[in-house]
Amino acid sequence: MGSRVVEAEYEKGMLKPSTPLTLRPGERVHLIVMRQPDPKRWDLSRLAQSPAADEAVLAEQGLEGWAANLEAEDRQSVTCNSPVGSPEKNPGLNRRGNG
Numbered sequence: 001m002g003s004r005v006v007e008a009e010y011e012k013g014m015l016k017p018s019t020p021l022t023l024r025p026g027e028r029v030h031l032i033v034m035r036q037p038d039p040k041r042w043d044l045s046r047l048a049q050s051p052a053a054d055e056a057v058l059a060e061q062g063l064e065g066w067a068a069n070l071e072a073e074d075r076q077s078v079t080c081n082s083p084v085g086s087p088e089k090n091p092g093l094n095r096r097g098n099g
Helices: 051-060 064-082
Strands: 008-011 014-017
Touching: none
Parallel strands: none
Antiparallel strands: 008 014
C-alpha cells in the first residue's frame, strides 16, 4: 500500500478511518497525526489575517531590528570569509595565490 493520507475520527481511545484500509490483521503501520482546524480551539479570524498584519506585530515586538542585526552579521561573515589574497579580491592572482 505505500503511504497515503486518510482521515480518521478519534473515539474512545481508537482512531477510526473514514475509508477502509487494505491492511492485513495485526499489520503494524506508522502514523503521523495532524489535527484539523477546530474553531473551538483556534482563532481562525486571527489566523486568516494578511501577512502584512503579522509583520506589523513582529515589528512592534522589536523583531525587525533583530532581523536587521542578523543580516548585518551575515554580510560581515561573508566579507570575513573571503581572503584578501583570493582571486575574487585580486583578479591578478591565480587559484594558487601566485601572481
